């Protein structure tokens with residue numbers, strides 16, 4: 149993964165990703181507006197910024213003044229520190245003891261939910277002669293990471309009683325916001341979280357920054373904003389789900405405008421005419437019913453254009469939708485440009501994003517292969533150049 153920020157598409161690139169700075173800033177602005185001036189914004193840039201490019205997105209988010217960045221691994225955090233980003237960085241994922249030592253030395257803020265991690269953070273902070281800022285994650289019903297109510301006070305005390313440690317934040321994560329228009333379970337988790345905060349207060353423990361909201365919670369439930377919202381998918385201009393979008397429309401006065409940030413593009417490698425009856429690609433899964441003009445594209449499932457899109461997806465060529473024909477290969481796929489007579493070698497093709505009046509959405513691709521928009525963008529291969537465009 150390269151951290152160089154490109155501003156022009158390299159002429160040598162046959163496939164690449166474009167990141168719209170305008171769209172990204174717009175979405176950051178929308179979430180600022182939604183959460184208001186008293187709530188901090190954590191831009192979640194884990195997983196190569198959901199495939200968008202870690203350095204580009206974190207750089208733009210930091211320049212826009214977000215209060216924190218959220219990463220999954222110590223490597224992502226170190227990459228950002230090396231890129232000169234000084235913003236608070238919270239590591240949301242698991243850190244082995246060795247990774248904990250690196251994280252603490254680089255002033256990353258680990259998420260912890262058990263004594264073992266607190267002990268390794270303490271060792272790391274003492275060795276680095278620093279104070280580790282820890283975010284304690286509590287269990288409220290997702291049963292993923294999180295400390296149980298029974299252990300809450302003892303685990304919190306292990307942090308607050310230690311001069312090398314600071315309880316910098318208290319977090320939890322919702323299990324059932326995106327998948328439904330009924331937010332009863334989310335409200336129960338919120339109530340559970342608030343009860344845990346009160347229990348801490350009863351013991352004289354100040355929880356630091358309270359942060360529990362993801363994009364869907366930030367949009368739909370203002371009570372979840374607390375001190376900071378952790379926003380991922382929405383920053384990339386994608387709705388967490390159709391249900392979240394519908395719920396937002398049903399809420400009076402709440403209108404959120406999200407603009408997709410990513411475009412996936414490639415150049416035509418070859419144009420060829422095949423006769424009626426010709427088969428296309430591995431397994432002969434497509435047979436031309438009429439004389440057909442094909443364009444060969446230098447992009448396939450290795451680059452993140454899922455093989456499940458074979459014979460299903462469309463790409464945009466000269467602003468016209470062109471269907472994928474035959475199986476998607478490792479680095480190649482074929483599309484039907486019979487109705488796009490202008491299509492020529494080296495022309496730009498859009499596999500995700502807009503061209504002319506047409507747009508291919510991450511949701512369109514997700515539907516074809518039975519997944520969610522998150523996975524479509526997150527799996528675009530990190531090797532593809534990411535280009536920051538206006």
Ligand SMILES: *Cc1c(COP(=O)(O)O)cnc(C)c1O
Nearest residue numbers: 192240321362363378379380381
């Ligand atoms: C990924 C993640 C988020 C962001 O969720 P979105 O739905 O993308 O906004 C927030 N919090 C945690 C702990 C996460 O892992």
